Structures are given as C-alpha cells and as structure tokens.
Amino acid sequence: MTNPSVLYRGGRLFCPGDPQATALLVRDGRIAWLGPDADAPRADEVVELAGALVTPAFVDAHVHLTDTGQALSGLDLSDTRSAAEVLEAVARVAAGLPADAVVLGHGWDESAWARQTPPDAAALDRAAGGRRVYLSQASIHSALCSTALLAAVPHVVSVPGYDGSGWLRRDAHHVVRAAALGSISREQRVGFQRAALRRAAALGIAAVHECGGPGTSDEADFTGVLAMSGDGLPEVYGYWGELLGAAKARELGAVGAGGDLYADGALGSRTAHVSAAYLDGDGCGHGYVSADQVRDHLLDCATHxxxxxxxxxxxAAIDTVLRGFAGAAEVLGVERLRAARHRVEHAELMNKRLIAGFVEYGIVASMQPAFDRLWGGDAQMYAQRLGVQRSLESNPMGALHAVGVPLAFGSDSPVTPLDPWGSVRAAVSHFNPAQRMSARAAFAAHTRGGWRAVHRDGEGALAPGAPATFAVWRTPAGVVNGLPVLVSELPEERGPHDPTPLPVCRRTVLRGNVIYEEGVA
Incomplete structure (x- = not known):
C-alpha cells in the first residue's frame, strides 16, 4: 500500500535547478515533482507553506548523542564564568540527588574566566556533599573529578594524564569517564539519546553521524543509538573509532571505522598534538598513534x-595521519584510498602542505565552524594557547574548500550546541576573512557534504526523484538568492557574533515522513 501523496505549495524553494519553483510533490518518500504552484499536480494532501522557505534538511557530521542528551537534560556549565559559579551549580544539583549518585556536568571553559583556575577535587567534594562528581570540559578531552570519584577508581593515579588536583587528561580522563558514565542506567541513556535526536529534528537536522569508540562510548551505547535511526527520528550513521577495528565496526553496524579514533587530543585541554609548543602550557600536546599504526588501520579498512x-x-597529529596515508598508498595505490573517502575529524591546524595531502588522498574534512566562533580570533582560547597568528590560521575551511577538499560540517555536540544555521553563519563569518566561505558553499557542506561523507551521493538536494528529505523554515531576516539572510546589513555588527535572527524550523521531513512539526509535542 502506497503512502498518501503530499503537495507542499505556496513557498520558496532552495532549488538551483528550478529557481522559480514554489511547490513540490512528495510520493512514496521521494520528490515526485517540483515547479510553480499553477502547474502543480493533484495530491491526496496539501500543505500550505504560506511563503515559508523549503531547503534540503541538514546533516550534522559529528555528534555524541548520549552526551548531548545528558547536557540538554542535566548540568550545563557552559555559562559559568568562575570556579565559584561551577561550585554553586554543582551544589544546587547535588542537593536534589541521592547520596550515592554521581553529579554529571559538562561545558565549563576556563579560558573565558578572569581567573583561569578551576575548582580542585576537594572543593568539588564539599560542594557535592561527598558525592562523586564528573564535570567534562567543553572539549570533552579533560574533566574535573571529585576525590570521591577518584577513590572509586584507585588505579587511575598511575595512568598518564592523572593530576592530584582532580583535573584529568589523556588516558586518566578516559578511565574516570568510563567510571562516571557507567553510573547512568540504560533507561537514562535511551532517554538522553531520544532527547538529542528530537532536538536535532527540531533544528531541521534529518541525519547525524554518531562518533563512538573506546574512551568515548561503550558498544551497547553505540548500538543503542544506531537502533533508533529513522524511527520517527533523524537517521543515525555510526563511526566506531578503534584502531584496527574495521571488523568490529562492521559488526556493530557502523558505516566506518573512524570518527573518534584519536590521533591526538584537543586544544582546550592542551592535548592536541601541535608542532610548536603551547604558549600557556608545557610542551606540544600528545600524539596517540604512529604513522605505521595509521597505515595499518587504513589497510585493515581496505581489507574489510x-x-x-x-x-x-x-x-603534528595531522602530519602523522598523512604519513600513514602515504604508507597505505604504497600498498593500495592512491586511487583506492581516494575511493574510500576516508575522513579526518576537526582538522583545525593545517598548512599548505597538509592541505595538499587532503587533496591527494581525497580525504573528507569533517569540520565544526562553531569552533572558530567560540574560540578563534585574537582574544579567545586559541589565541591564549597558540598565539594570534596560529589562532587566525585555525579551522581553515575556506582554504580547504578553495582547493576542492570535500567538507562535511557538524557540531561535535555537546562540545558545541546543535545549531546548523549558526554553523553556516560561522563559516561565512570566520574571524579570518581569508577563511570565509559563501553561504551557498557552507550550506552545501552542512547538507550534501554530510550525505557524501557516508557515500550517499544522491541526497541533499531538492530535485525530482531525490529522497524527500527537507526542512521548512520561518526566515525572520528574509531570503536572498534562495537562502536565509544570516549576516547583518550593518558592517559593525558582522562577524562570528552577528545578532541577525536565525531561521526557525517549522517542519522536518525525512524520506517523506514528518519527524518534527512546530507546536506538536
């Protein structure tokens, strides 16, 4: 039995192939027709768009759904501006929890504080009334832990990255993270995951790339997320990040053996592997894989x-990865590597030589424009860690796009919030004008680019025969050249923190099925 056909009419369609189109017909999950209202065919149902904009739905190419749902439902520390505010938030939440509960929070970022010293383990103990506390830093590559939590995993004191203050990085962080998240029941996890996917749908996101793996999430968490894919919610495409784990990734239902397979850490935690030392810390961070391990992993992926x-x-980490690609190319040939569309997540610090490596091997750059908005420029975290010049050279999405590197945009939520139009604007308004992209190119990276990154080349456009996956928008700032206005008319207001109101999603449709409708719970 076929589903009823639905005609959407009276709108504005972002359809470069037919810029005069104001209506589209959905039949059996696909776009059966599009064109002007006057030529519209009959349909079983009619949806009046009343001038709303219709675009392809977004794809978020890097998310952590359980963590995102937890952040949406729990202790959000992203607005705290001091150690005292963190402790106050912990005390407020802990007061309503059982004595044996774990206080879980996320999002603090000391780089934005006037005094950049986070609370120590003893202070967390006092604030939480002796409860275990785990508070991930904005990057999720380090965390503050209470003495009670550290006592629950006594062997952590001998693990690299341990610090008696309770601020843990590297392997020590992975150990305590596993212990803290192990306190979450499966029922709670399912609730967090559904909350995250519902939030994504409400923002016009029809598909996400879930990045899991050892140190990030366990196998049950990962497969549970994949099982929700498309069940009245956005589709989920999973990446399992375990070295030499291609067979495991396939067994778990992943589309790739990558994602959070760590070649290094993060700039916020000073664990990203950089070629020149951090200005505000010791050393150059940490590389977690060798070029030989990268090569062998790519060969394992080819085998499976x-x-x-x-x-x-x-x-430095990207250089290691590219040397591994060179080693794999000696065995497989460059064209076979290119055909696989292997990915590098984040790709924040690059030079012309590294960019050339992405071009040579056909690597997809899975990037997060919001990183520049939140931490770029001459006065935010990157400048503190790296200096102004390296900060302005970071997140080179414009340079990558200019030489044809395929881009897939995402949020790394909850590192940054799910916010697709905000990400498009961040790419358009990069702190460094040389790295800015057009709105059309940035939008393509956040839609069609995400589909291409999972080898679904026929998706991400409004065209006859294409899957009926789109979003309907209110556009308070207007529409220009088929896309919403995202930047201010006033030059002094333009930039990463532009106040122009962003579009609001009215409906999200995935393969003909409505997965979100404004005002419907």
Missing amino acids: GMQGGFHAIGD
Whole structure:
C-alpha cells in the first residue's frame, strides 16, 4: 500500500535547478515533482507553506548523542564564568540527588574566566556533599573529578594524564569517564539519546553521524543509538573509532571505522598534538598513534571494505595521519584510498602542505565552524594557547574548500550546541576573512557534504526523484538568492557574533515522513 501523496505549495524553494519553483510533490518518500504552484499536480494532501522557505534538511557530521542528551537534560556549565559559579551549580544539583549518585556536568571553559583556575577535587567534594562528581570540559578531552570519584577508581593515579588536583587528561580522563558514565542506567541513556535526536529534528537536522569508540562510548551505547535511526527520528550513521577495528565496526553496524579514533587530543585541554609548543602550557600536546599504526588501520579498512578516519586537530597529529596515508598508498595505490573517502575529524591546524595531502588522498574534512566562533580570533582560547597568528590560521575551511577538499560540517555536540544555521553563519563569518566561505558553499557542506561523507551521493538536494528529505523554515531576516539572510546589513555588527535572527524550523521531513512539526509535542 502506497503512502498518501503530499503537495507542499505556496513557498520558496532552495532549488538551483528550478529557481522559480514554489511547490513540490512528495510520493512514496521521494520528490515526485517540483515547479510553480499553477502547474502543480493533484495530491491526496496539501500543505500550505504560506511563503515559508523549503531547503534540503541538514546533516550534522559529528555528534555524541548520549552526551548531548545528558547536557540538554542535566548540568550545563557552559555559562559559568568562575570556579565559584561551577561550585554553586554543582551544589544546587547535588542537593536534589541521592547520596550515592554521581553529579554529571559538562561545558565549563576556563579560558573565558578572569581567573583561569578551576575548582580542585576537594572543593568539588564539599560542594557535592561527598558525592562523586564528573564535570567534562567543553572539549570533552579533560574533566574535573571529585576525590570521591577518584577513590572509586584507585588505579587511575598511575595512568598518564592523572593530576592530584582532580583535573584529568589523556588516558586518566578516559578511565574516570568510563567510571562516571557507567553510573547512568540504560533507561537514562535511551532517554538522553531520544532527547538529542528530537532536538536535532527540531533544528531541521534529518541525519547525524554518531562518533563512538573506546574512551568515548561503550558498544551497547553505540548500538543503542544506531537502533533508533529513522524511527520517527533523524537517521543515525555510526563511526566506531578503534584502531584496527574495521571488523568490529562492521559488526556493530557502523558505516566506518573512524570518527573518534584519536590521533591526538584537543586544544582546550592542551592535548592536541601541535608542532610548536603551547604558549600557556608545557610542551606540544600528545600524539596517540604512529604513522605505521595509521597505515595499518587504513589497510585493515581496505581489507574489510570500510571507510576509515581519525580525529586529528593539531598540525603534528595531522602530519602523522598523512604519513600513514602515504604508507597505505604504497600498498593500495592512491586511487583506492581516494575511493574510500576516508575522513579526518576537526582538522583545525593545517598548512599548505597538509592541505595538499587532503587533496591527494581525497580525504573528507569533517569540520565544526562553531569552533572558530567560540574560540578563534585574537582574544579567545586559541589565541591564549597558540598565539594570534596560529589562532587566525585555525579551522581553515575556506582554504580547504578553495582547493576542492570535500567538507562535511557538524557540531561535535555537546562540545558545541546543535545549531546548523549558526554553523553556516560561522563559516561565512570566520574571524579570518581569508577563511570565509559563501553561504551557498557552507550550506552545501552542512547538507550534501554530510550525505557524501557516508557515500550517499544522491541526497541533499531538492530535485525530482531525490529522497524527500527537507526542512521548512520561518526566515525572520528574509531570503536572498534562495537562502536565509544570516549576516547583518550593518558592517559593525558582522562577524562570528552577528545578532541577525536565525531561521526557525517549522517542519522536518525525512524520506517523506514528518519527524518534527512546530507546536506538536
């Protein structure tokens, strides 16, 4: 039995192939027709768009759904501006929890504080009334832990990255993270995951790329997320980040053996592997894989017919990854590597030589424009860690796009919030004018780019025969050249923190099925 046909009419369609189109017909999950209202065919149902804008739905190419749902439902520390405010928030939440509960929070960022010293383990103990406390930093590559939590995993004192203050990084952070998140029941996890996917749908996101793996999430968490895919919610495409884990990734239902397969850490935690030392800390961060390990992982992916990839932020880590690609190319040939569309997540610090490597091997750059908005420029976290010049050279999405590197935009939520139009604006308004992209190119990276990154090349456009996956928008700032106005008319207001109101999603449709409607619970 076929589903009823639905005609959407009276709108504005972002359809470069037919810029005069104001209506589209959905039949059996696909766009059966599009054109002007006057030529519209008959349909079983009619939806009046009343001038609303219709675009392809977004794809968020890097998320952590359980963590996102937890942040939406729990202790959000992203607005705290001091150690005292963190402690006050912990005390407020802890007061309503059982004595054996774990206080879970996320999002503090000391780089924005006047005094950049976070609370120590003893202070967290006092604030939480002796309860275990785990508070992930905005990057999720380090965390503040209470003495009670550290006592629950006594072997952590001998693990790299341990610090008696309770601010843990590297392997020590992975140990305490596993212990803290292990306190969450499966029922709670399912609730967090559904909350995150519902939030994504409400923002016009029809598909997400879930990045899991050892140190990030366990196998049950990962497969549970994949099981929700498309069930009245956005589709979920999973990446399992375990070295030499292509067979495991396939067994778990992943589309790739990559994502959060860590070549290094994060700039916020000073664990990203950089070629020149941090200005506000010791050393150059940490590389977690060798070029030989990268090569062997790519060969393992080829053996199992899987897409691969790595999390690599610092230029030294990206150099290691590319040397591994060169080693794999000696065995497989460059064209076979290119055909796999292997990915690098984040790719924040690059030079012309590294960009050339992405071009040579056909690497997809999975990037987060909001990183520049939140931490770029001459006065935010990157400048503190790296200096102004390296800060302005970071997140080079404009340079990558200019030489044809395929881009797939996402949020890394909850590192940054799910916010697709905000991400498009961040790419358009990069702190460095040389790295800015057009709205059309940035939008393509956040829609069609995400589909191409999972080898679904026929998706992400409004065209006859294409899947009926789109979003309907209110556009308070207007529409120009088929897309919403995202930047101010006033030059002094333009930039990463532009006040122009962003579009509001009215409806999200995935393969013909409505997965979100404004005002419907």
